[in-house]
Amino acid sequence: MSSAFIVNITRFLALLLMQVLVFKKISNGFTLSSFNYLNVFIYPIFIMLLPVRIPHALSILLAFVFGISIDWFYDSLGVHAGACVFTAFVRPYILSILEPRGGYPLVGGPTQHVLGMRWFLRFSAISLLIHLLVYFSIQYFSFVYIINILISTLVSFVFSMLFIIMYQFLLNPKE
Secondary structure (H helix, E strand, O other): OOHHHHHHHHHHHHHHHHHHHHHHHHHHHHHHOOOOOOOOOOOHHHHHOOOOOOOHHHHHHHHHHHHHHHHHHHOOOOHHHHHHHHHHHHHHHHHHHOOOOOOOOOOOOOOHHHHOHHHHHHHHHHHHHHHHHHHHHHHHOOHHHHHHHHHHHHHHHHHHHHHHHHHHHHOOOOO
16 A cells, blocks of 8 residues: 555545534534534645646546545435545646646645645635635525525634644645
8 A cells, every 4th residue: 555545544434434523513602693604624634635647537536535525424325425426526727727837746745745835825826715605605505695695605714714724734744
C-alpha cells in the first residue's frame, strides 16, 4: 500500500467521525433554535485534498462513497452524496483555473503545505462555496426558498471555512 492511500483512508475515517460526532451536534444545536441556517461541514475537505492526478471517475466514486456515508449518519437520503459528487465533478475545472505557473506537483494533494496558504484558501473557498450551494439547493429542492438557500450557504460557509482552515493547520500532516 502506498502512503497516499493510507493518508486518504485515514483522512476519510477521521473526517467522517469528526463530522458525525462533533459537527453534526453543533449544527443540530442551531437547528433546534430559531436560527436554523448554520451547518458546519468540514467533510468536503476530503474531496479537496485528494491527489491532484487522481482519475476523475475515481474521485467521483470516492466522493459518492464518502457522501453516502455521511448521509447514512445524517439520515438525509443522498443530499450529501449529491453535493459531494458535484464537488468532485467540478474539482478538475477549479484546479485547472487555479493551476500555478509551474504546474502541480506529481504526487500529493493540493494542500497549503505544498501550494501555499493563499492558493489553498482560494481553492478551498471556491470548492466549499460550490459544495454548500449545491447541498442547500438539493436540501430545499425549490428556488422558492432562494433566500434561505443563500443565507444558509453564506452562514455555513463562514463557519465551515474556519474549521477547514483549523483542520489544515492543526490536523493535516505534511505530505
